[in-house]
Amino acid sequence: MLKKKPPVLRHFLSLVSRRANHLARQQYDVIVVGGGHAGTEAAAAAARVGAETLLVTQKINTIGALSCNPSLGGVGKGQLVREVDALDGLCGQAGDWAGIHFSILNRRKGPAVWGPRAQLDRQRYREFIQSELLSTPRLTVLEGSVEELLVTEPDTAEPGHHRVTGIRLVNGSHPISASSVILTTGTFLSGSLFMGQTTSPGGRIGDAPSSAGLSHTLRERLGLRTGRLRTGTPPRIVKDSVDLSLAQIHPADSHPTPFSFLNKHTRCKPEEQLPCYLTSTTPGVERVVRESLHLNHHIHEDTKGPRYCPSIESRVLRFPGRSHQVWLEPEGVTSDLLYPQGLSMTMPPDLQLRLIREIPALHRAEIYTPGYGVQYDFVCPTQLSPALQVKSTQGLFLAGQINGTTGYEEAAAQGLWAGVNAARCAFDLPPLALSRTESYIGVLVDDLVSRGVTEPYRMFTSRAEFRTSLRPDNADLRLTLKGFEEVGCVSPLRYQEAVRVRDSLQDALSALQTLTLSTHKWRQKLPDVCISENKNTTVSGVELLQYNDASFEMLASAFPESLSSYLEFSQRLKIEAVYKPHCDMQRKEIERIQKEENMSLPQDIDYLSLPVSLSQEVREILDRVRPSTLGAATRLQGITPAAVVNLLRYVRNTEQKERRTHRNQPHRKEEREEREEELCARKASLPQ
């Protein structure tokens, strides 16, 4: 069921009271800076894990704003939304609340690569996220701008190592202290906006630029390496000025599929969904781009933009003489605007108007707000641990575009994981990592921290080696149970549901497995399924489901007494059956990788002087990237098998030494257990 939202008025009242309430408090477990997709998930996750959390954002009413496209999910991205939801994050349910056009992309290409996607109502999305955050226990929201990140002086024992102690706000007299700080500043870190020949500081049009103090601290005091990336957004177009009869209409799925595992329905009724429209560029568009090049500063810059979400300028320059698709997407139920996906541009506004009017459907279109480009700093993510903590600064976490990614879903996934670990860090619990063998979140984080980025990073299904096991349909089985039992970021309600689903699926699959008949019998029972005549063996129900034209419903109607109780899982059972042989096959490889990932490399190794046989080149790579596990090290470019073996030996050696030390200090483990118990007690005492 969809959650009932509190009325808007009430939530603003509660907001005010919280702000007043906060003033008394100057100490938090976790502070999150930024209220975008990463920040909101981070704050909510930290609070769910049990941390007293503060979210600082420039404007409370832009929390949960969709800065660019009004949509969520897609191929690869939809998997991330499902996984964030499986870990009880916000964006899946927010998408179900705000969605106005649901469709599963890649419907014909196999369930492993299905891409759940929705067009969103911007207003509803923001409302949902804001009211959700404001009703989250242990979470305080504060409007303000961060002046400075507070860190300790470098540790004398470990030069270059700091510890975060809190933040200081602009105009704030007192520092606010915290054990962990998560920076989710998006495009605001030294951000500049580009339109035509004008440049102004900022991360999003209409919002004040963030303080220079933050990027100074990151670069100068903490010595973090940064790079510069760019992105852009298209002009928004007045809907009434568009001749939609000249565009091709694309209706939504007739049965909207919710993102969240908790929802059976979306808020939007199937018949209320709004369509999208498809149109395309003309040679005139290319002409305008070429004529305006000298007036377009953004396009001349050397910074890297996303290859897969390029501006219309780079599209026509890279692939001239072609027609490019432009999607016209609704911005909301009551919105008068359309979002022209594919027309991100940075030329002067008058030329933007000339350009869009070269497209037949837009020949009389009016621009509501022009498109613009953004350039911003990102922190090279190889300086982070798989918990998204800055390796050299204890308690400092980064998530979202600041790590060089692009996209709401990528940001949300990192935010959630950083939130979980920031809370653990505050409680002195060891960090947790998700493996790339179990989730797209793991793939995302591992790619970032072990390979770094050279262009804005976006998720694709082809990045996940174990794509056929990491499907959107089974994200709950992969993550919800672990999220409750090990991570503590999942509510009991969601956990119980996941357990019910797991048990039912297991029961159904074993019922299907025991249902073994000869092919002759199957042909009699299910005449609609083409079972080869010359095959004369026994076939189990699971194997039968692997036939293209067999469905679980067919089997359930043939064997109602044993199967009809599982009808609600028809689709999942069909998918499980079809993918079973492939997943079984992948399991061995997954186990091998997990074994390597379980061998962690200490973060304080001095690779340059490590007394093992390593080439200078390998030492430098390891020193730069500091892989956290042996598995991550093997995936680095330039690491030889010899180096891996030597590292393995080193790990074994240290493990043995540690075991010896542990024997001498048995109280350490007890201490940790006490902390875990304390955390549980604390969570139990608080309202969910």
Added chain:
Amino acid sequence: MFPRVGRGMWRAAVLTLTSSRRTPACRLLTTRDCTPPSALADAETIFSLSSGHGRCGVAVVRVSGPSSATALQCMAGLTHHLPPPRTAMLRSITDPIGKEVLDRGLVIWFPAPHSFTGEDSVEFHIHGGSAVITAVLQALGSVPGMRPAEAGEFTRRAFQAGKLGLTEVEGLGDLIHAETEAQRRQALRQMSGDLGRLYQDWSHRLKRCLAHVEAFIDFSEDELIEDGVLNQVDTSVSCLRAEMEQHLKDERKGERLRSGVQVVIAGATNAGKSSLLNTLCQRPAAIVSPIAGTTRDIVETALDIGGFPVLLSDTAGLRDSSDLVEREGVRRARERVEQADLTLVVVDCAHVPTDAQQAAAFLQGHLRSVLPAQEPTDTAFPADRCLLVVNKTDLLPEGERQKLDTELRQVPGLPPVCLISCHTDEGLQDFLTLLHSSVKTLCGDPLSGGPTLTQARHRAHLQQCVAALAQYKMYRDTDLALAAEGVRLALTSLGRITGRVGAEEILDIIFKDFCIGK
């Protein structure tokens, strides 16, 4: 107890590393071609020759993994029980499918965890001839669940099981380094040739196939990626499959070229077989005496015949003997003839009747007695598998020699004939020319036609590659994710020969070939 890994044991591990790449596995996948793709990943039990290559008295073949016990039982004729752990046992080693005896040797059973790798392991101590080794390795490959070990895999398993202590493992990195260095140099050598170009070309085409399928999966909903892209992939994939299958049908010519053609000298006692060996290798490698039955065991020597590697074996003269040692020699000789690529049947010209017709009948009968039994309908001897050498022509008067030569050439149903004298080297040049052309046929000419497979390991990976491409076809219309998985597996298999392919590389091709933008 075995797991005490000392310096000597360590050396064995080294040998595993250097030898496992060459493990022949020709039968491994032919038995699996029709099994579903899931069987490919279940191959968890590995085997490899653990002693060095080349001539040696005893060779050790090591097996490790869950199917070790099965392999031991079906190859050592132990149906219901296993030998006592870590105790050497003399057994006949048989082929699990053909049931023929391959060798007689020691088998040792090391149940987990008390083995080098910590897993169930078996060692076969067999005779060191390369034919025996090849036969045993091939037989192991035909046991379900078995595959040849990757370089260093035994050591890696041992390491993961904690079987190698820190001091023992000292230097392991450098060793593997040396290994990879050697591999790299070797790969470089191989990769710069035609074969390398062929594999690189396949790899490149497969990468494009995968990139195009991935582009279709990840971007086609948003982008103008026409369905035609997939049709192109279909054509490329079936082309690649056909080319690889053709390449695999080379009857092991390339491997023969790489590891040497097995040429066996056989015949009656005192026909001059050992003299022929000595003449060919130009040194007294085998003892020669006028006493019949001088050669008892196999004498092997490696030769270069016109640029082709040849492993020449001299065998005991074939006759019924009451001498136990000689009987064993004759048995070994027959066995060796069975495994030969080419047999040189040597006849003393004094035994050849002077009458042409009688001579033909005599020689045909003689060939039948020396060569392994042919199909009853098959009267002609395969010309490329046998040469008839009539020796001691110096004992014949000149006229008779000519006459015999002319007559024998006219007899139908005889293999190519050569009249030589090991004593005077008469006819030797002609014989060498004939031998060279036979060896050349067996190896194939590496310079003409398509390049041939040179390594059994390559064969195994290519076979996996072909099987994976079948998965593409199987799922092309129903589940593109699983179809793409097939291409990905194929590329991974090929990547084991040409080098690893990462996701980034695929994305680079996608962005080069398509205009992608939301």
